Amino acid sequence: MIALPPRMRALALGWGAVGVAYTLSSLLQGPGTVLAESALDRLVPFDPRGVWLYLSFFALIPYAYLRADAARVPWLMRAMQFGALVSGIVFVLFPTTLHYPPVAGASLSAAALRLLAAGDSAQNCLPSLHAALTCLAARALVDARRPWRSALVVLWSAAITWSIVQTRRHLALDISAGVLVALVCGMLAARLPAFSRRAI
Template structure:
């Protein structure tokens, strides 16, 4: 990978992820109008474990990895899909802010301290849809390759671990995962239709 290609990939990552950061910052401020979501049977099936924080935080490695390792023609679509996820989620956060009752935890352990740091910088709202899930899935889509099956399997297991960690940490509910998945699917569909339309017009 030459320096120009690396710069382009990093710039797209900065723009895509930067959009998420801006939207999250301006829509994550606590409000009294937030709807408290109740856990479902699926949520209650997962036991709280602070150790899941490490899978949760690995999200911040998985995202830039997607930009650096996906095929060149997928970098810009990944950036646009990430921006769309941020805008769709941000609109929902403003129109229908959500929160939940969070689990108590022990801060004497390393995992507990790491979780405490996360909670101090994370918003107690912006649950539905889960950006943690939607961004993970669009990155997985960018990394997916039928030629590199072993790598695809590793990326898939990593993505699943990240998505499950939000339930084990009790930072999100199952409905947040479902809506996050739907958001990712919608963003990818918009990108695909737009790209297909542009390519068709060029012919």
């Protein structure tokens, strides 16, 4: 068996748990309750061009595992595992969906968004794991000793969060729930000294 480097192992166990929870909940859940757009959602116009910021999430997560302070990596892994568990339970017990706007046009952005939608679940909306994991990754990376990187990470995370609504993959309510999941699971993970204090 190939032994993964510690940071890559943490990435596989943390982010991998999210994939397992997301997939299993999609198989176990019933029809979803349709969530309606709020006034806050309508302030963000639908625009397929936001897909590139949305997809940059898939760079932020591994970047967090590879570049965060070593002592924070076990916390990040455990917080993501807790987030996957909590979100998976909600997805099964209270599945949700939304009215996805049609993606018209022949632009590369529109094509990318259609491809993303085709491979994603139409349910699993609330809480937004995209938002929850973005928050956790940002928390792991923000460091007073690296102010410029911290500022860029905050801006990057805010842009990803904006794009989640801009592409209508989630609504503001889903994002709020995702942020709450991140806060609760982050605090829970920090209360496990064996994992939160052991450096990688």
